[in-house]
Amino acid sequence: MPSQRGSARRRQRCVLLAGIAILLIALVLAAVLASVLTGSKEEANPEPLRWQGRGTTRNLREIVLGRCYSYLAEGHAELRDKDCLKIWESLKAAFVHKNPCNATTEDYRPLMELTSHPVPCNESLFWSRTYDLVHLYSKCNHHFLTLEDTFLGYMLDGLSWCGDPSAPGINYESCPKWSECERSSGSVFWKMASKMFAEAACGVVHVMLNGSIEAGAFRTSSVFGSVEIFNLNPDKVSEIRIWLMNDIGGPQSDSCSGYSIKKLRNILEERNFKITCEDNYRPVQLLQCVHNPDHPDCNLCISSTEAP
Amino acid sequence: MMKSLFLSFLLGSNLFVNNFSEVQGRKWKGEGTTPNLESITIGRCYDYIRVVNPAVGEKNCSELWEAFRNAFINKDPCNILPQHFELFFKLSLHAIPTDKSLFWENNQLLVNSFSSRARRYMALGDTLFGFFGDFLNWCGQENSTGLDYESCPTAAECENNAVDAFWRMASMTYAQHSSGVIHVLLNGSAEGGAYPVKGFFADYEIPHLQRDKISQIDIWVVDDIEGPNIDSCGHNTVQILEDRLKTLGYSVTCTDNYKPVMFLLCLDNPDHSKCTLSSSAPAAQRGPISSDRGGSWNKLMFVSFVGFLFRSVLVY
Numbered sequence: 001m002p003s004q005r006g007s008a009r010r011r012q013r014c015v016l017l018a019g020i021a022i023l024l025i026a027l028v029l030a031a032v033l034a035s036v037l038t039g040s041k042e043e044a045n046p047e048p049l050r051w052q053g054r055g056t057t058r059n060l061r062e063i064v065l066g067r068c069y070s071y072l073a074e075g076h077a078e079l080r081d082k083d084c085l086k087i088w089e090s091l092k093a094a095f096v097h098k099n100p101c102n103a104t105t106e107d108y109r110p111l112m113e114l115t116s117h118p119v120p121c122n123e124s125l126f127w128s129r130t131y132d133l134v135h136l137y138s139k140c141n142h143h144f145l146t147l148e149d150t151f152l153g154y155m156l157d158g159l160s161w162c163g164d165p166s167a168p169g170i171n172y173e174s175c176p177k178w179s180e181c182e183r184s185s186g187s188v189f190w191k192m193a194s195k196m197f198a199e200a201a202c203g204v205v206h207v208m209l210n211g212s213i214e215a216g217a218f219r220t221s222s223v224f225g226s227v228e229i230f231n232l233n234p235d236k237v238s239e240i241r242i243w244l245m246n247d248i249g250g251p252q253s254d255s256c257s258g259y260s261i262k263k264l265r266n267i268l269e270e271r272n273f274k275i276t277c278e279d280n281y282r283p284v285q286l287l288q289c290v291h292n293p294d295h296p297d298c299n300l301c302i303s304s305t306e307a308p
Numbered sequence: 309m310m311k312s313l314f315l316s317f318l319l320g321s322n323l324f325v326n327n328f329s330e331v332q333g334r335k336w337k338g339e340g341t342t343p344n345l346e347s348i349t350i351g352r353c354y355d356y357i358r359v360v361n362p363a364v365g366e367k368n369c370s371e372l373w374e375a376f377r378n379a380f381i382n383k384d385p386c387n388i389l390p391q392h393f394e395l396f397f398k399l400s401l402h403a404i405p406t407d408k409s410l411f412w413e414n415n416q417l418l419v420n421s422f423s424s425r426a427r428r429y430m431a432l433g434d435t436l437f438g439f440f441g442d443f444l445n446w447c448g449q450e451n452s453t454g455l456d457y458e459s460c461p462t463a464a465e466c467e468n469n470a471v472d473a474f475w476r477m478a479s480m481t482y483a484q485h486s487s488g489v490i491h492v493l494l495n496g497s498a499e500g501g502a503y504p505v506k507g508f509f510a511d512y513e514i515p516h517l518q519r520d521k522i523s524q525i526d527i528w529v530v531d532d533i534e535g536p537n538i539d540s541c542g543h544n545t546v547q548i549l550e551d552r553l554k555t556l557g558y559s560v561t562c563t564d565n566y567k568p569v570m571f572l573l574c575l576d577n578p579d580h581s582k583c584t585l586s587s588s589a590p591a592a593q594r595g596p597i598s599s600d601r602g603g604s605w606n607k608l609m610f611v612s613f614v615g616f617l618f619r620s621v622l623v624y
Contacts, residue, residue, distance in 0.1 A: 057358050057359065058354075058358055059354035059358060059369070062347075062350050062351050062353075062354045062369070063351050063354045063355045063358065063359070064351070065347050065351055066347055066348050066349070066350060066351010066352050066354070066355060067351060067355065069343070069344035069347050069348045069351070070348045070351070070352070072343075072344075073342050073343065073344070073348065073444075084344075084347070136421070136424065137575075139420075139421060140421050140572065140575050141575060141576070158359050159359070282578045282585075283574075283575050283578045285585075286571045286572075286574045286575055286578060286583065286585075287571065287572070287575060289567075289568075289571040289585075290422070290568045290569075290571040290572050291424075291428070291568070293567045293568040293571065297585070298567075298571070298585065299585060299586040300567060300570065300571075300582070300583070300584070300585060300586070
């Protein structure tokens with residue numbers, strides 16, 4: 001009798017063990033299946049890298065092509081042979097499928113070569129922290145050209161673009177801010193374009209700086225202070241004229257006799273440039289008055305008449 | 309003899325063909341369609357909705373181009389009417405912020421600078437539909453779906469050309485959707501008067517203003533800085549305009565040489581007497597600071613030296 005009970009217990013134990021084994025195998029199979037499935041799902045829809053800046057401008061291609069043809073339609077003789085489709089392809093090749101934090105100047109060299117054109121002497125207008133005012137001025141006075149008024153600058157001003165290693169290769173969700181990585185697509189592009197714009201400058205060049213910035217009108221960390229001034233050619237540039245503009249009704253944090261301009265002057269004089277500086281250059285101040293007509297600083301000597 | 313006859317025939321027919329194709333190529337006196345018109349306009353459409361004024365929301369730019377193109381292709385280029393562009397304007401329409409409408413005559417570049425690309429005011433050229441076609445040229449051909457890139461009719465050749473039809477419809481649409489305080493910028497130095505009694509503003513915009521949506525009409529008459537004062541508030545054509553608007557029931561104001569616009573005109577003539585700022589004296593005193601730091605010292609030494617010499621001469 002005891003041997004029969006023993007064998008029954010042994011059978012029960014076997015069944016239990018078998019059951020546990022089957023359960024374990026099932027669990028392992030499920031885990032493997034799950035990882036295989038999610039793995040292939042990830043491959044089908046990989047997430048782009050996440051950054052803090054705004055993503056690639058949608059319809060970038062249409063906008064760039066449209067601006068390219070529009071600029072050419074203005075009839076610049078020196079741009080007659082430019083090919084807008086080729087230019088777009090070279091821009092695309094510069095950043096699509098690439099990690100936007102590892103951009104290089106080599107990425108953009110073909111684009112730079114396809115779009116370069118000479119800038120007339122005495123027309124180059126540089127700027128730092130005066131984006132709105134300097135571009136309003138260059139649009140009103142066609143004797144001055146900022147980088148954003150040149151062919152390449154015009155095509156890409158105000159746009160955002162960056163690639164991503166995963167398909168489709170363009171990140172529309174976000175792009176790195178300049179502060180996020182040393183070699184972001186945007187900063188490498190604009191620094192390279194700025195360098196070439198400075199190298200091409202000749203004759204008298206002008207720069208519009210902001211005297212209402214507490215940190216100083218001239219900063220060595222700006223593109224102007226770190227790239228452009230070091231790429232101006234003393235053999236081609238006869239003089240650098242600084243326009244130091246204070247906001248109408250704004251703080252007068254800096255001026256031509258201030259510390260940051262002294263620093264700028266030292267750097268430029270060391271490279272044998274002649275420098276002049278003017279506080280609140282009149283024509284540009286008049287432009288500021290368009291938007292602040294009632295400010296005491298904007299009183300015209302003749303007053304307007306109003307008829308009911 | 310047969311050979312020479314044959315050769316003359318060849319020569320004659322060659323000349324005929326050449327002349328014929330030349331005539332075919334330049335049908336009209338005006339410039340042809342702007343090259344790459346489709347790419348430019350679609351690009352501008354996306355530029356507007358993504359960059360210039362994203363507040364207008366999503367638009368189908370390809371659909372817009374098709375509606376625009378269909379208005380005038382495969383038709384007699386001398387018989388294009390504003391209504392042909394109805395679908396285009398329906399698709400491209402968006403709200404014009406109240407108090408921001410800016411109408412104008414004879415000063416387009418000034419208006420573009422003044423409106424600051426829709427930030428201060430939204431002139432017609434700052435709307436999506438105006439931005440789409442500004443400074444471009446286009447026309448089609450009868451019995452062909454192609455655009456004519458060789459030549460297009462001038463207004464003198466065809467009153468009902470595609471470009472004018474577009475701008476007439478644009479003007480009507482713009483006026484219909486304007487509200488609040490309306491602004492009108494006129495050129496007081498324009499030959500024939502500041503307010504053209506036959507023009508886009510007179511014929512297509514005023515008749516389509518919606519009286520119940522408009523609180524006031526402000527007229528600004530600005531002369532060129534060096535220009536003649538042909539017209540001003542309360543005179544000539546401006547009086548005609550003021551009377552017309554008042555008769556239509558609008559509350560009207562008129563200002564000569566509106567200051568903000570004067571400042572813009574002064575950019576090219578900053579030293580003109582009309583452009584003197586009463587607060588500019590201190591600025592002039594600061595003046596340019598040269599890098600030649602020794603300069604002011606040298607001047608002082610020179611003056612002292614001359615003064616010394618002069619005194620010495622007197623003493624002698």
